[in-house]
Amino acid sequence: MNSLKLGLLAATTAVSFGFINYSASIAKVSTVQNTQSSSEVSSLKDKAIVSQQVAFNLPNFKPEASMNGNTLQVSIPVSLFEGPINDILRANEGSYKDTAFQKMDVSNLRVAFTNGGFTVNGNWRVQAREYLGSILGKKKYSPWVSVSGSLSQGFNVKVSNGKLVAEAGKTDIRGASKWYGDIVDAVISRMKVNGQVNKQVNSGLQSINGMNVQQLLVSAGSAQVAQALQISPSDASKLINSRVGGINATISNGRLQISVAVR
Structure with a gap:
């Protein structure tokens, strides 16, 4: 769960600065994948996609x-x-x-x-x-x-x-x-x-x-x-x-x- 919180915190901080490098957002999702279920990762990935401009x-x-x-x-x-x-x-x-x-x-x-x-x-x-x-x-x-x-x-x-x-x-x-x-x-x-x-x-x-x-x-x-x-x-x-x-x-x-x- 600590890695999930860190990933979400990083994504939230990045969003506040406007446009985000798209490949970086995918990397954040990948780091969480090792500790979360597939459904949790999918949900996190979807939220990242919706919230970010490319x-x-x-x-x-x-x-x-x-x-x-x-x-x-x-x-x-x-x-x-x-x-x-x-x-x-x-x-x-x-x-x-x-x-x-x-x-x-x-x-x-x-x-x-x-x-x-x-x-x-x-x-x-x-x-x-x-x-x-x-x-x-x-x-x-x-x-x-x-x-x-x-x-x-x-x-x-x-x-x-x-x-x-x-x-x-x-x-x-x-x-x-x-x-x-x-x-x-x-x-x-x-x-x-x-x-x-x-x-x-x-x-x-x-x-x-x-x-x-x-x-x-x-x-x-x-x-x-x-x-x-x-x-x-x-x-x-x-x-x-x-x-x-x-x-x-x-x-x-x-x-x-x-x-x-x-x-």
């Missing part, structure tokens, strides 16, 4: 900036995002449903980048049984039946209301039959707009090395804009900031491409 602190972060006519373009390799997103996905594996009649868990979640965004792939397993009645006051159930398959959840990366976001698209469940609807509902609850995966990925995309998409453009591209337009770097920064409503982003050819027209 920031993507990318190593070797060197965005490439260039001018394409009147447009400033900033390019970042998507490989830099693979680790942080997979950390989020690993934290969202495990039990998605646990009732007297049905259990569902999701495993092996991992990200794959595609043109336009990325896909989350993984595996699911459902165990189900039926209530047969009561004998001498004791409930009787049929034996557990287990079925498994795979899943894919697409995400489109874009700028919405001035923020870099991953918008959940099509959910593809493979191998399901009788419990298809239950599986889709459970996956969507984590992946769609208000789901933990969606919220955490978007939180990270909106704080890349401490910068939002507008600040990224200014930091990486003000020198190129200044040179192209023959203005001072300060004026170039002001110009980029004034075009915040025109920022676009997508994933193409293995890179996150952010652009804005500056004249």
Whole structure:
């Protein structure tokens, strides 16, 4: 119990300082795992996930900036995002449903980048049984039946209301039959707009090395804009900031491409 209290105290202290390195939060959960039951660890992990915002602190972060006519373009390799997103996905594996009649868990979640965004792939397993009645006051159930398959959840990366976001698209469940609807509902609850995966990925995309998409453009591209337009770097920064409503982003050819027209 002492290790659990210390872990919770550390997490509470860290939260008070704003954004938290996501991998550090997972490490805190791991240190408690040796002394607590799986259900207690799962509960602690869920609380840590809900209470923390995610920031993507990318190593070797060197965005490439260039001018394409009147447009400033900033390019970042998507490989830099693979680790942080997979950390989020690993934290969202495990039990998605646990009732007297049905259990569902999701495993092996991992990200794959595609043109336009990325896909989350993984595996699911459902165990189900039926209530047969009561004998001498004791409930009787049929034996557990287990079925498994795979899943894919697409995400489109874009700028919405001035923020870099991953918008959940099509959910593809493979191998399901009788419990298809239950599986889709459970996956969507984590992946769609208000789901933990969606919220955490978007939180990270909106704080890349401490910068939002507008600040990224200014930091990486003000020198190129200044040179192209023959203005001072300060004026170039002001110009980029004034075009915040025109920022676009997508994933193409293995890179996150952010652009804005500056004249």
